[in-house]
Amino acid sequence: MKRVSLTQYLVEEQRKNNSIPAELRLLIEVVARACKTISHAVGKGALGDVLGTANTENIQGEVQKKLDIISNEILLEANEWGGHLAAMASEEMESIHPIPNRYPKGEYMLLFDPLDGSSNIDVNVSIGTIFSVLKAPEGMGEPSEADFMQPGSEQVAAGYAVYGPQTMLVLTTGNGVNCFTLDREMGSWVLTQRNMQIPETTKEFAINMSNSRHWYPPVTRYVDEMLAGSTGPRGKDFNMRWVASMVADVHRILSRGGVFMYPADTRDTAMPGKLRLMYEANPMAMIVEQAGGAATDGKQRILDIVPHKLHQRVPVFLGSKAEVDVVTGYHTQG
Ligand code: AHG
Ligand code: MN
Ligand code: MN
Numbered sequence: 001m002k003r004v005s006l007t008q009y010l011v012e013e014q015r016k017n018n019s020i021p022a023e024l025r026l027l028i029e030v031v032a033r034a035c036k037t038i039s040h041a042v043g044k045g046a047l048g049d050v051l052g053t054a055n056t057e058n059i060q061g062e063v064q065k066k067l068d069i070i071s072n073e074i075l076l077e078a079n080e081w082g083g084h085l086a087a088m089a090s091e092e093m094e095s096i097h098p099i100p101n102r103y104p105k106g107e108y109m110l111l112f113d114p115l116d117g118s119s120n121i122d123v124n125v126s127i128g129t130i131f132s133v134l135k136a137p138e139g140m141g142e143p144s145e146a147d148f149m150q151p152g153s154e155q156v157a158a159g160y161a162v163y164g165p166q167t168m169l170v171l172t173t174g175n176g177v178n179c180f181t182l183d184r185e186m187g188s189w190v191l192t193q194r195n196m197q198i199p200e201t202t203k204e205f206a207i208n209m210s211n212s213r214h215w216y217p218p219v220t221r222y223v224d225e226m227l228a229g230s231t232g233p234r235g236k237d238f239n240m241r242w243v244a245s246m247v248a249d250v251h252r253i254l255s256r257g258g259v260f261m262y263p264a265d266t267r268d269t270a271m272p273g274k275l276r277l278m279y280e281a282n283p284m285a286m287i288v289e290q291a292g293g294a295a296t297d298g299k300q301r302i303l304d305i306v307p308h309k310l311h312q313r314v315p316v317f318l319g320s321k322a323e324v325d326v327v328t329g330y331h332t333q334g
Contacts, residue, residue, distance in 0.1 A: 071114035117245025128247025152282030
């Protein structure tokens with residue numbers, strides 16, 4: 001079988017669809033290279049002294065793991081000097097990171113969750129990196145947080161790397177979703193799945209059930225009806241999976257369907273859900289929609305939400321379209 005590398009894929013895509021200008025291609029290749037470096041660090045585990053906590057807190061008040069910080073540094077360093085970016089933003093940094101003046105500035109802005117699924121690092125379960133690419137606004141001067149406040153529908157590319165039994169990169173530039181597997185011996189990304197499609201229907205759901213006593217009624221109703229199985233209103237049995245790494249749960253859904261939920265709940269109304277809009281929900285929503293699935297916050301399409309702050313949280317319902325429609329319907333029709 002002829003192997004297609006990430007570079008070849010990007011070049012051919014540009015020729016075919018004119019959708020990946022040279023600067024964007026460089027950006028994607030640099031991010032992919034950084035993910036390769038992160039994958040290497042992840043794979044070393046205790047041998048590389050990368051496990052455990054760093055004894056610091058990020059802006060979300062979460063204790064940072066060593067790998068959260070290492071991965072953030074890897075992505076920052078890799079992306080600073082290439083001239084393809086105006087600014088970056090990360091889960092692990094309170095404010096945006098403009099490209100230092102010693103480097104040329106480009107027309108894109110990159111957002112990332114450097115290490116997703118931190119609670120799984122120390123137990124050797126799949127984790128990942130999520131990223132989102134926006135265009136810098138026309139005539140932008142010194143970059144500010146306001147320049148990032150664009151709805152997810154404006155993303156020009158989004159992707160994630162999953163560090164599991166295999167390291168994979170899943171990418172969209174708005175023209176379908178493709179999956180690359182890291183050839184560890186050669187150090188190259190090889191196209192292994194073209195045009196990923198999420199089955200429209202599913203019998204599998206993903207939610208952290210331990211929060212069920214805090215859920216709002218539409219989520220309780222939806223999950224109860226699934227749990228009732230073939231003799232309940234849904235008339236079929238459902239299975240459940242929860243990895244607690246969004247990348248791993250989304251990757252499973254892209255591979256065989258499913259519905260993923262991290263709803264808002266009654267615990268803290270100032271904190272609508274756990275996942276962050278700009279570097280978790282938006283890139284995943286773009287990928288899922290590009291693969292024929294759907295992604296809402298229970299009421300509206302995630303990609304239509306106009307952000308008001310960088311680290312804003314959002315309820316997330318995504319995956320197989322038929323199921324996302326059911327749970328969204330329960331929120332909107334009462
Ligand atoms: P992060 O490690 O970047 O903070 O994100 C973790 C997220 C997401 O990956 C996952 O779906 C969810 O948190 C798991 O949350 P629970 O621990 O509440 O199940
Ligand atoms: Mn995350
Ligand atoms: Mn993270």
